[in-house]
Amino acid sequence: MLGTFHPKNAEHSKTGEPKMERDSRGSFLHIGPMNKCLISRRTFVETMVLAATTAVASRSAVADEPPKLDVNDPAAVALGYVELASKVDTHKYPTYVQGSNCDNCLQLQGKPGNNYRPCSLFPGKLVAVSGWCSGWTAEM
Numbered sequence: 001m002l003g004t005f006h007p008k009n010a011e012h013s014k015t016g017e018p019k020m021e022r023d024s025r026g027s028f029l030h031i032g033p034m035n036k037c038l039i040s041r042r043t044f045v046e047t048m049v050l051a052a053t054t055a056v057a058s059r060s061a062v063a064d065e066p067p068k069l070d071v072n073d074p075a076a077v078a079l080g081y082v083e084l085a086s087k088v089d090t091h092k093y094p095t096y097v098q099g100s101n102c103d104n105c106l107q108l109q110g111k112p113g114n115n116y117r118p119c120s121l122f123p124g125k126l127v128a129v130s131g132w133c134s135g136w137t138a139e140m
């Protein structure tokens, strides 16, 4: 406990001396017995372990997720990848089939429900389910 020293509130050692120390600002730091702590040592340790475990789990979950495919990535540019199928340049890609997109492409992998999923043509990257590229293949 940090505060101003008052003899009435001081803890005393066996010799009767108050157990007080000063911090770097000159304020008194009250060193009391552990049984006066508001939380137990066990609770403190359990809380710290839980916090550390949560931090590691969330960090690894983010680290495990592949990055989204950048439309400027050379492989994406080569296949005319766009994040919105409605933006396909139909003059450049006249074989574009109306209504086709990554979500109904045979190459799309991963679980339905995610807006970005793996694609077998762009390993290690996620594509937008609303996207399209010239590698589009109709699902069977």
Ligand code: SF4
Pocket (backbone or CB within 6 Å): 081, 101, 102, 103, 105, 106, 107, 108, 119, 120, 121, 122, 127, 131, 132, 133, 134, 135, 136, 137
């Ligand atoms: Fe989308 Fe299919 Fe092209 Fe992959 S191959 S980016 S799933 S259209």
